[in-house]
Amino acid sequence: MNDHEEFDDIPGTTVFTTKRSRQGFQLNQFCMSLMKPENRERFRGDERTYLDEWSMTEAQKQAVLARDYNAAIAEGGNIYFLAKIFATDGQSFQQAAASMTGMTSDEYAQMMLSGGRSPEGQRSIKEGR
């Protein structure tokens, strides 16, 4: 199995590899279940009980409950799956993305209006470029 050191060299980025897909399988399948309105309703009604129906790790459940998407990704979550959670919350993709950057939604929106985050210094930790 490749260990993909070069992926870890990209700042602030987690590449969703086959290994991570295994790690996050239950978490991501839980997210898929939120595509059904009746499941969204049950989840909203009692999040913890709903999560306990899935064989997810406690860390995965805590990440969901806290809406800590960086933590969810560290536990094997994939952003397109996690999107079902913030869609259920009525949150936009931009608000969810902002929450992972340490910026406020307004600061992040302003950065995007000004052309987005520059790739300068964001390509490689080792090479500092």
Place this chain on the structure above:
Amino acid sequence: MARITAGVATSHVPAIGAALDLGKSGSDYWQPLFDGYDWSKEWIAKEKPDVVVLIYNDHASAFSLAVLPTFAIGCAERYAIADEGFGPRPVPEVIGHADLACHITENLILDEFDMTIINEMSVDHGLTVPLSLMFGQPEAWPVKVVPIAVNVVEYPQPTGNRCFELGKALRKAIRSYDEDLNVQVWGTGGMSHQLQGPRAGLINSEFDHEFFDQLVLDPDTLKKVPHIEYLREAGSEGIEMIMWLIMRGALGKKVKELYRFYHVPASNTAVGHLILKPTK
């Protein structure tokens, strides 16, 4: 025989669909984006394609992690609109061209592209937003669609080279279909964007403009760009642009660029749009 008359590339950002569906397309934020597609809408109304072979990626809608095909083709008569967590988009259902799709499938597989065959699926914003951008909000879509879904969600995505070669095989398959059909091939997704982690919001307009130029003039160089370069330069989700290479492969050696549009931002993403015509 079926003819490939044009190639279209466009981003497929979900917020664009939401803006249209919620009547916000005339807002200060969205109008410049939709204006960029006015020329395209007029063009396609005159072109009147019969079928669009639409290359896109599913975003955890039809495919969970239970089964994740690398290349899949839809052979169904119709496709329902997916509920991505906020109810299905209020757009018409997508009508397939099952007979052409079956012909393409057989030809691709015998040409050694081992496609996954789909006979039932719902389609998400990856497929419906490009239709909305090109056709607006009609009662029914004015084209039939053959969807080709590419895994860009989980690494390793197919290589740029494999995508380009698939496009070439697709060209042969479409052009051997024994009915006079006006077929367009669309490649969707991109351009630079990152939706996750502290680096979210990355946009690299220099990379995007080079990608445009090379896609038109030098796809043989572009197809060799490795995964790591997309990841570093175009953001973790920028790798969707490999799907544009399938479209480009389907157009043959030389193309004429009819239209180009680039806009930042749509939500987290750089929107790119290109219309190409194959030349002899």
